[in-house]
Amino acid sequence: MPHTRLVRSSLTVGSALALAAAALVAGQAPATAAPTTVAPTTAALAAAPAATVACSSLVGLKIPAHRIGLPTTGAEVTAATSMPASGTGPTAIPAYCRADIAIHPVDPAAPDIRMGLALPEGWNGRTMMFGGGGYNGTVPNLAQNVPFGPVDQRTPLGRGYATYASDSGHQADTTRHPIASLDGWFGQNDEALRNFSGDALKKVHDTARFVITKAFGRGPATTYFAGGSTGGREALAVAQRWPRDFDGVISAYPAWNAATLDLFFGRITHEFAKPGAFPSKVQQDLVAQRVLAACDGDDGLEDGVISDEAGCDFDPETLLCGEGETPGATCLAREQVDAIVAADGSWRLPYRVASGERGYPGFPLLSGARMSTPILGFGTTAPADPMPVTAGYGMQFWNQWVKYFITRDPQISPFAIDPADPGEWQRRISELTALQDVNDADLRPFARAGGRLILIHGAADELVSHRSTIDYYQRVQRVMGKRATEEFSRFYLVPGANHANFAPVAYSASYDSLTALEGWAERGVAPENQVVADGNAGAGRTRPLCAWPTWPAYVAGPASEASSFRCEM
Known part of the structure; x- marks a missing residue:
């Protein structure tokens, strides 16, 4: 990390998993397990659809504790399901194998970390880890877009990314609170609290990397993280605490100073x-x-x-x-x-x-x-x-x-x-x-490792103040200097956008930050002259995405076109 080129996989999920099936089933049983499972024969693999057999063969795969960078008692794949291709155009998703994984705690009274991993046909060698929201407690949608993502472009999974996410180490119960992301019961357990506060991020990343490497026969070429709100805090946490784990990070409306x-x-x-x-x-x-x-x-x-x-x-x-x-x-x-x-x-x-x-x-x-x-x-x-x-x-x-x-x-x-x-x-x-409070402003290790950061926030956020994000970015500038900060990061404010584009919203931010991040992290092309569309139905308008502290001022021309505005201070 970082990687100067992207190596595309020549293996489908089915063929990659079929090649690795014997190692996965026979070679990863725990020392206490009885008796050793025998891998399916070549004839057995050929007798049924490869994707289905190969995907199901992931069940029971053990991830040793020593392969996870923070203390656990190991992890295992608890379920694997072959998902068919779906959708068209921007909603298209390739066929993929969904693996459900449990990462076991050190404290037997703490809950497992539950995570999902999507392994797509025609994997493009990239991975995307998604952050959560609120108090987390549920595994996010693996086919989702990045926060403030473009409504007219495919999601990461739709683009061929292997995607993964977790509940951050506890399972919400709507009988305790009807809104799952407001169930904070887990805070009574120290390990669960540490997992939510950031430790789960490392555990999930390392577990996903292990399974992806086993499934495809090699590790990812490029790794990304995207999250908003609590997920935005998590995005900054991985850049601060594990600066070599991700090539690029999208942090949207981050609740970085959570406490x-x-x-x-x-x-x-x-x-x-x-x-x-x-x-x-x-x-x-x-x-x-x-x-x-x-x-x-x-x-x-x-x-x-x-x-x-x-x-x-x-x-x-x-x-x-x-x-x-x-x-x-x-x-x-x-x-x-x-x-x-x-x-x-x-x-x-x-x-x-x-x-x-x-x-x-x-x-x-x-x-x-x-x-x-x-x-x-x-x-x-x-x-x-x-x-x-x-x-x-x-x-x-x-x-x-x-x-x-x-x-x-x-x-x-x-x-x-x-x-x-x-x-x-x-x-x-x-x-x-x-x-x-994830407030370390010294991002020099992340920048030295080649990491790239896109920070974005709506200027009409009613739940996590964009003023707080300005505060954090100014701290980074003071530590690193403005020029050094601009070499690895961009910070954008979107006028009229609120928290997570929750309707009704004056301007529903629709910005292809992922393509911009790919170009920057993989080819060294920094984002310039970016445009954000209004994703509200029928809005049909665009604005220049102005790097803070500038904002878009109308000059002349059609009010619906970004070219009619310029970024001013």
Whole structure:
């Protein structure tokens, strides 16, 4: 790693696995297993469709613990299924073998790491590891696109990548929480918590590499990682902790300072739970409408997108009800405005934590982000104890963090801990920041190894602030210097894009970051003059993808074409 050329596989999944079948079945049994399994004969392999027989022969493959870079008790393929080709055009997926794998913990009380691996026919020699989301807990879709990926291009698996992903070391249960990614029960176990915080990434990568090498007779030529939100944190974690494992990384809207973000979630939980502070959905929409009316045209074009988010100067006092007005569809109460200002504003921690983080910069609610986005927004019900499932995603995230990560007491109230004055829990919070804040800005080892990073964030994100990503990127620049940083990384903000393109969204980011990353990592062609399309149905518009700190300003010409804009500071 890195690789200067891509060697394409001449083996299909069926033929590659058939050639390796005897080694897989007979040579990898554990020392305690009884009696040794005999590999199928050549005649037996030829008697049935090769892909089916070869794929099924993966079942029982053992991955020794010493082949995994962090402590485990080994891993094994628990199931293998031949999947037929499907789809056409951008949705086309080749036939592939799906292997389900369990990585076993050292602590017998900890859950397995469950992972999936897709081995496609006509493998192109590349691999893609996907990150997760929220508290993880489920194995992501192996046929998915990269975050903010292009709607008119094939996904990595569709392009012939071997893809893999995991639940990060625990299995969510929707009987505990109806939204799987909000089930934080695993935080009660130290090994499961370490796996979620990053250790599972190394274990899954090494396990996947072992199985891929056995299946195809050689290792991958080029390796990539892509993830958003928690997955974006994971993307930065692999670049920081294992700089030689991946040739290229796509980190989208990364929750890199996860524990500090949790503390900010706690802050807004307390703020919006105050009497009269929670705005209704109608009022949340009103805030977004007023902000858009004030700042939409600042970029030279009224198109429903605030391009210069940092330049949006909206006065929240204009939201207040006047004399004789009742808070509702046309105005807000003082308590509501104060809570929104608190959520939008920068917050400084009044005590030191082990990760070194000092606070959180707030969400851009008064410069383009919508509070009322379903699921990922601020919810339709004020936070309370017990926490309603209709409360904001971040507020529910805090509730789980308090119960399972900090106190490990499922019965405790989310209001029992004040994030600004946690008392007896301050030491535990500090420990969690050291574990969960992935904030090492020294990416020189990754850059020296030839690694390439594409960092991308929506400027209207209501769940993970793009301001925080700006903070991290500035730290990298301070450590490495601006020129050295530009030699291996790009950071793009997408005006109008929210968290994970969750509908409704003003600008649904559709950008072919993977092709750009391939060209950079494999051929040394750095991304230049990039374009991001609006993936909303019927939108039919493009914008230049401006490297931070620039943003797209309208100059002249058709408003739907990127050529009518230029990147300005």
